[in-house]
Amino acid sequence: xxxxxxxxxxxxxxxxxTGWLKYLSFSLDHKVIGLQYLVCGFFFYLIGGSLAGAIRVxxxxxxxxxxxxxxxxxxxxxxxxxxxxxxxVPVVNGAFGNYLIPFYVGARxxxxxxxxxxxxxxIPPSGLMLITxxxxxxxxxxxxxxxxxxxxxxxxxxxxxxxxxxxxxxxxSIFGGINFIATILKLRRPGLKLMQLPxxxxxxxxxxxxxxxxxxxxAGTLILxxxxxxxxxxxxxxSLGGNVIVYQHLxxxxxxxxxxxxxxxxxxLVSEILPIHSRKPLFGYTTMVFSIMGxxxxxxxxxxxxxxTSGTPPWMRLFFTIAxxxxxxxxxxxxxxxxxxxxxxxxxxxxxxxxxxxxxxNFVLGxxxxxxxxxxxxxxxxxxxxxxxxxFHYIVYGGSVFVxxxxxxxxxxxxxxxxxxxxxxxxxxxxxxIGFNLxxxxxxxxxxxxxxxxxxxxxxxxxxINQISSVGALLMALSTLPFLWNILQSILYGDEAGDNPxxxxxxxxxxxxxxxxxxxxxEAPLVLEPYGYGEKDSTKTQEQLK
Amino acid sequence: MTSIVPKExxxxxxxxxxxxxHEDFRLFGLIAFLIADGMTFAGFFAAYLTFKAVNPIGxxxxxxxxxxxxxxxxxxxLLSSFTFHRAGKFLEKNQSKECQKWLLITGSxxxxxxxxxxxxxxxxxxxxxxxxxxxxxxxxxxxxGLHVTLGSIMIMIIWWQxxxxxxxxxxxNKFPFxxxxxxxxxxxxxxxxxFIILYLL
Numbered sequence: 001x002x003x004x005x006x007x008x009x010x011x012x013x014x015x016x017x018t019g020w021l022k023y024l025s026f027s028l029d030h031k032v033i034g035l036q037y038l039v040c041g042f043f044f045y046l047i048g049g050s051l052a053g054a055i056r057v058x059x060x061x062x063x064x065x066x067x068x069x070x071x072x073x074x075x076x077x078x079x080x081x082x083x084x085x086x087x088x089v090p091v092v093n094g095a096f097g098n099y100l101i102p103f104y105v106g107a108r109x110x111x112x113x114x115x116x117x118x119x120x121x122x123i124p125p126s127g128l129m130l131i132t133x134x135x136x137x138x139x140x141x142x143x144x145x146x147x148x149x150x151x152x153x154x155x156x157x158x159x160x161x162x163x164x165x166x167x168x169x170x171x172x173s174i175f176g177g178i179n180f181i182a183t184i185l186k187l188r189r190p191g192l193k194l195m196q197l198p199x200x201x202x203x204x205x206x207x208x209x210x211x212x213x214x215x216x217x218x219a220g221t222l223i224l225x226x227x228x229x230x231x232x233x234x235x236x237x238x239s240l241g242g243n244v245i246v247y248q249h250l251x252x253x254x255x256x257x258x259x260x261x262x263x264x265x266x267x268x269l270v271s272e273i274l275p276i277h278s279r280k281p282l283f284g285y286t287t288m289v290f291s292i293m294g295x296x297x298x299x300x301x302x303x304x305x306x307x308x309t310s311g312t313p314p315w316m317r318l319f320f321t322i323a324x325x326x327x328x329x330x331x332x333x334x335x336x337x338x339x340x341x342x343x344x345x346x347x348x349x350x351x352x353x354x355x356x357x358x359x360x361x362n363f364v365l366g367x368x369x370x371x372x373x374x375x376x377x378x379x380x381x382x383x384x385x386x387x388x389x390x391x392f393h394y395i396v397y398g399g400s401v402f403v404x405x406x407x408x409x410x411x412x413x414x415x416x417x418x419x420x421x422x423x424x425x426x427x428x429x430x431x432x433x434i435g436f437n438l439x440x441x442x443x444x445x446x447x448x449x450x451x452x453x454x455x456x457x458x459x460x461x462x463x464x465i466n467q468i469s470s471v472g473a474l475l476m477a478l479s480t481l482p483f484l485w486n487i488l489q490s491i492l493y494g495d496e497a498g499d500n501p502x503x504x505x506x507x508x509x510x511x512x513x514x515x516x517x518x519x520x521x522x523e524a525p526l527v528l529e530p531y532g533y534g535e536k537d538s539t540k541t542q543e544q545l546k
Numbered sequence: 547m548t549s550i551v552p553k554e555x556x557x558x559x560x561x562x563x564x565x566x567x568h569e570d571f572r573l574f575g576l577i578a579f580l581i582a583d584g585m586t587f588a589g590f591f592a593a594y595l596t597f598k599a600v601n602p603i604g605x606x607x608x609x610x611x612x613x614x615x616x617x618x619x620x621x622x623x624l625l626s627s628f629t630f631h632r633a634g635k636f637l638e639k640n641q642s643k644e645c646q647k648w649l650l651i652t653g654s655x656x657x658x659x660x661x662x663x664x665x666x667x668x669x670x671x672x673x674x675x676x677x678x679x680x681x682x683x684x685x686x687x688x689x690x691g692l693h694v695t696l697g698s699i700m701i702m703i704i705w706w707q708x709x710x711x712x713x714x715x716x717x718x719n720k721f722p723f724x725x726x727x728x729x730x731x732x733x734x735x736x737x738x739x740x741f742i743i744l745y746l747l
Contacts, residue, residue, distance in 0.1 A: 111572075111575060177578070178578040179575070212585070216582045217588070223689075224590075224593065227681070233675050234675070234678050235685075241601055243597060249596075250589055250593060
């Protein structure tokens, strides 16, 4: 082993316990950290999902009879915060990024392994702290946006704990972003050019740029907000001369890009999965790269479309409408490229592929309502109604979470060396897809007819639709069971996967499953065409697969 | 499958990454961090300027803030950037004693800045919660002061590490030195922007 792409002086092996213990220890191996992110994120997904279930139970009847209104607000806040900051962002960035990026750039580890471990170990304590705040004098009640003056006037203890844990998670996110930028741009294997990297690297580069530019602004804003709560300063308190609109601007300067922080990595993962399972090169690599960078630039300048009803002046509304509508262009390019990748391919409809196709369908629907919401007159009509709820769940659940499941089905053989049961996987997809659409599609109707979000009580005319939606939520909850059973069954009794079960060309499949500590036994392979699936290759691999 | 270059042919990859290239990526990570840190300040500046334009609550900075002390602070920080640079020149020439001397001066200038800022805080006629202007003033200068404090501590660590023969930082391993120097220049640059926005505008 002559090549030493591993930075730092301490070899990771020193800190490597073997067996299951290594996943519970402070490991510096990027693969262990990636799986720690994934499992930890899934744990919080189950908690956040249970909270969503509680919300749907409450909404099956028009009165607030299942829980008091204050508790409803706490559950709502915890659900949003957990799902965004503890499930989707850590998993699409941290889990798959840490696992895959060093393989894709041909490195033995991330640029800063220690920083990487620190970034992960910030997550479990802050997540648990957030949840325990529910039992100490009540959790935060102001929604995941924590708009003042609501967040200043509700009980302070829960809100302060909320701010602290979001600050820690933001720090974790920034450390991760710095690590990804340095790894992708500076730790590439000699001879590998930027335009030869797999698409997920580009997606993570774009995401990390967004993280580094926008997360610190949220951190600063939350520090000011905590001053308002603890020291009674007046930054965002109108009664002391402060300005709540400034909070909204600063908050959305992070939280609009946060949508792309959740969705761009998902775009990257889909771009890895589709070519392999349709045995075709990724269509339009260069346009895909430029569309990612276009989304990054446009994503940073559209935040005020969340504030059309906050008294923004007309010129600002016009600018942010146009800029928002423009994001549909690079996103549309990516969709057409994915469809063109599938076109005429030898598609195998396994669970990974089904979830990716489900993602495309859901995200197109969510994207269309997004363009609609960018138009001021329409936005004023449906602002803070269930239409918005439906829209962003189509984006973040139908987009990111479908891709997370797709990626788990795709990379599970690499993670563990065992195959997942495909039939159970397809079953999982069908229930999830039906449940998801049954849950969120009717909410468009609710919103258009004026049911407001974030309230425990509503007009009785909406009851039937809400009950349909709750049935969908129940299906989504049930769909987790075959998935968990599948994972458990496969780890214990699954078929051996072999090194490269999908006959893929991307570098992580060119080593053993699960990979050794330093990723490759010998030298790292130099993959110049990660999507070089051709006609001959596809026939050959189809035979090999049989 | 031809796209994967066989092991024998990829001879260029067998070389080790040199120390220089290592420093390269570490410096890259540091710059990314400084950009992130700069964005925090940018958020604070944006908030301050908006409050100044939209919510003119409290006395105007021009009438309330005295210029002599902050001007002295600006001079102190700019001077410390220069002395840090001098220290770096001596480190390159392996003149450790001289380097340590200049580092000590740099650290003292940082300390002098903090003392002077504390003195300014004591003489100001308003407190943190008096009005919106006072709150933003203390938030901005306080956050910057925190950076100066951390920077001064790091300078002292570097000063300790450049001693001969047992120190770890020298001409061969000067990345820690360069990292702290970059951070210090960044903190100085932020102060200049802060000085203009807060005291002069």
